[in-house]
Amino acid sequence: MNRKFLFILFLFPMITIGQESFSKYFQKKSMRFDFLLGGNSKEVTVYPQQIKQEPHWAGSLINLTDTFNYGSYRFQVYDFETGNLLYSKGFSTLFQEWQTTAEAKITDRTFYQAAIFPFPNNKVRLSIEARQWEGNFKSIFETEIDPANYFILKEDPCPYDFVVIEKNGKPEEKVDLVILAEGYTAEEMDKFVDDAKRVSGYLFDEEPFKSNREKFNVTALLTPSVDSGTDIPGENIYKNTMFNATFYTFDLDRYLTTSDMKSIYDAAASVPYDHIYILVNSERYGGGGFYNFLSVCTSNNQLTKEVFVHEFGHGFAGLGDEYYNSSVAYEDFYNLEIEPWEPNLTTLVEFDNKWKQMLDLATPVPTPRESKFSGTVGVFEGGGYLAKGIYSPVMDCRMKSNNAKEFCPVCTRAIQQVIDFHCK
Template sequence: MTPRTTRLTAALAVATAALIGLPLAATASSAATAAVPAAVQATPAGTVVPLQVTGPAASRFNLVVMGDGYTAADLPKFRQQVDKHLNVLWSIEPFKSYRNYINVYAVEIPSPESGVDCDPNLTSPKVDTPLQMGFWGGCNPASVQRLLTVSATAAAQYADLVPGTTPSNRQILAIGNSDTYGGAGGTYATASGGNALSALITPHELGHSLGGLQDEYDYYARGARGAAYEGPEPSSIHHTLLTEQQMLAEQKKWFRWLGEQSESGGRIGRYEAGMYAGSGVWRPSRHSMMKVLGYYFDQVSRERMTQRISSRANLIQASTPPGPVAPTQVVWLQTLHPASHELTVTWTLNGTPLPTNNQRFIDLSTLSLPSTTPHTLTATITDPTPFIRDPAVRASITTTRTWTINPPAPTQAKAQAAATTQAARAEGEQAATLAGGAGLAETSAAQRRSASAAVPAASQATFTASTATEQPVNAGEVVYVETTQSDSEQPVVTWRLDGSVVANPGNDRDLPLAPLNLTGTHTLTATVGSDTRTWQVDGTTPTTTATLSKPLLKITKPSGPEYIYNDAFTMSLKATDNSAGYVVPEFRVNGDGWYNYYGWPTDADLPFRFTAEGTEIDQLVYGKLGVPRVVPWDDVPSGYGRHQIEYRAIDAPGNIAAPERFAVTLLRPAPTCTTTLTGIQNRPLTLTSGVTCLTDATVNGPVTVRPGASLVATDTKIQGPVDASGAADVHLLRTTVSGPVNLASTSRSAVLVGSTIAGPVTVLNAQTTEPVVLAGNTINGPLACTSNAATPTNLQAPNQVAGPRSGQCRAL
């Protein structure tokens, strides 16, 4: 595994060391072993490998990833695929922000045979594998090919090998050794491991299994649009029969998000179809992850996923036991730690808020409490994430803890007050100079150290948990630590960046790095007593290189390169980084939602292919430029014209690179050739009918195009003029003409791109539906355009013209 996928937490080093590398029989508890039937005992042993351990399994959401159909020789492939699945998952919200709430364990199970059942067809063989994974719903002729199922009994048996996990605090993800597209969501999530889209199947299926989200497809069986929805208002949070006005008026469904830019592209609104129905029901976004793999969750689904992840973990990880406490002690708690922000802890005394600056403890000896009556101390932990807007959802993940402060006996109270006063005087100056020093936390820490000789000194405090130190943290992360605790000691944590103290008042257990605006590589340390933890801060963003197929024309501008193509073109994105682990490339078109770059659906090593209408693969549509088509019956505008494509990458630590961009103009393709000429043509050419294509040719003489005939010259040299009168089409593409070009009364299309003309160019009386294209040409003579049905265009690629420009071409 890469460092990114081994985010082991030092607090659990002893526990996890007991798991790494041990076989099934050794890692199972005696109770779990006794519960395993004899048939399962005979199956291959499994090895539990902790990949990311952020806390005790009993207080975390645990993702248990197991592979099926991987022989011992295949296990390196399984590990590599899991690395990709996880890094893609961590690049998607809310998994990115709540990564620290999740433990991830892999269960490696050497399979007797390689592969899974019925892959890819019902006639394909069955395979001897521990989890009995198979396509067609487990080889069921009445099912669908892409439904990849797993033996629930076997999956549960292997998941039980991870101590502390139970069906209520874990999610099983079974990955099959297959390159065929497929997966399933439900109690367990499944995905094929080697398909180009496999890593995107995982978050989609977790949307079902963890989030209870529904599919937003307008079909069930591919290739057949679903019937109209005829049921009542759906219980699904992201489907409705209501109009936007009704949602707002009745304050139902996603009314709080209406009109906002969707995280998955477009705006949050009302889009017809979903839940396998082709009409009659509406969803929030044009294409969120629950409809199209590759996009993010939209805000409606993201809110639900945030709620479900949070509900599977305990916001309060430890604390002073609730109930009676003494008026001189320290009351403390430890919370979870989102990777993107701090949780908010509010302390109240008898219902009145205390000015605690989000710290995680209260020194009761500093509060000047009346000693005659009990008092109620309450800590409320809330998550201020903007991912949640529904007050009910926020309340569902808000936690409180309450203590009763009992008054001491009169003589005891007097003695304790005197001790506290003496301690405060003796240590006040020292407390004021502690690192991160201002505020109640530091002052009260000094008082506590002097007030009780029975409590260990701060120098003896140690760390109990932290953000993993085994790999870099990103420059926007919130790094956290936890320390030993006592009723009279709250050690101060000192943070240093490259050796210099970083002020961190209030909650000194979390250090947000984003305000530091770090770039490059830095060393971060946290010290408590004599214990220090060290992280490398990776502030270097990944690099993404875009490689495009050969264009008709490339233009370099300050805003980025621009390309002109006539029909299909391909784009390959290669992302690299200075940190180990899979780097996630993304792109978006015309400011739409970011889309995961996975290569091509049929082969992850092939580049992504853009066309005006998209390419149909297994009855879905990929690569539609402009407004996407998802299924063949989508009625959307064609992708011809000018578009902007941005691309970026997210590295394993979580840094997101600033996007780079290019513009692309997609022209309609040249007409299909009826005659193709290549090589040297030592004669004049007169074209009288059909479509003559000159490809990598040299014509030693003039070219004449008669009425109704067409010429397409690509990468060709014409030693003479080109004269076309009444031609259907004339396309001069990256072509050199040693003479004038005269186009008169062209009827269908005229395109001159990236060509060099040694003479004047005249375009007269073109009756084409779309404008004549004159883009990026070098014209050693005048350019004149007159009486054309549509004004010619240069596609924002000016021509270099040696002579005057006149008529409709004056600005070209």
């Protein structure tokens, strides 16, 4: 018998069992638990906002619990009766970055978040956990949720028009990327669709996305704004836009983000999605990306290709920044006495768990930043915004600079692992 056919026969029962387990505990729609993360540089508090039922579930029906241990936060969903872990997901957030700024030492702020998971059949317990300075997770909030509770909102999402850019299979078997229009007026929707097609093409021009194109679905969601463009507070420019994106996040002129996550979640709910990308109608350089949360980029800068792909590396695969000589607003972002969770950064504390096995035996550790090691997978000091104490895999990578032509082998491996996780 054909070996490929034998493998399919062997794999089919595992897929069936996984889907049966999903059906036992969940429905193919989403529960969205909205909350605020609030506090300052030392404290964090969760403030519940609302719970919504949404019509789509795009995630895997088999891989329901996180295996990567990435993110500065995570949430876990347990069956209330048995205590069994049913679903978990790590994520990062703008709040955690803000906590490391000077402002967080003197004031409190809140940031809007959501924990989104398959809609449960029965009562569950939700736990939200924050990664501590020592690297471990600590529960900061727990609640019980009864899916029969009539206070769970079941309103239909706004039926925005959308254009399918890539369609390669069922949402639960693919990576589902939705691109939302920000700062495009109703009259500019044709431009948005063209821009969304172009930037998604940038993604599939680079490995490992190029080799995995058939594992992606991409949808452009037509979300018109009143004004064209985006806020640039440092230049006294303010626009009335759908998602209130703004430059000068943390007073950095190139840092483009949005805190209006409620509007984003409400809009994205009209289609199945795994990851949200906000495409901002601007020629200015800038963007931002947060693991399992959000990516943001402008549409028409000469470096849009590089930024779009870089920010997706953050948002989709949890990759860390490998640059170390650019100005940032963060203070004490990494604890150098523990291993960072990002797969492409190391402090050498637990390097065995990173990319040590990918090194040539002749490569010195640490690896000097010398031309003879250009293109070599090594351990180069500098990364994570620090010139000392943190190391990155190569001298240049898509996660370090716009001059790099591709992701390094370590980042490529990490991206591939996340793609595979979504598609099983």
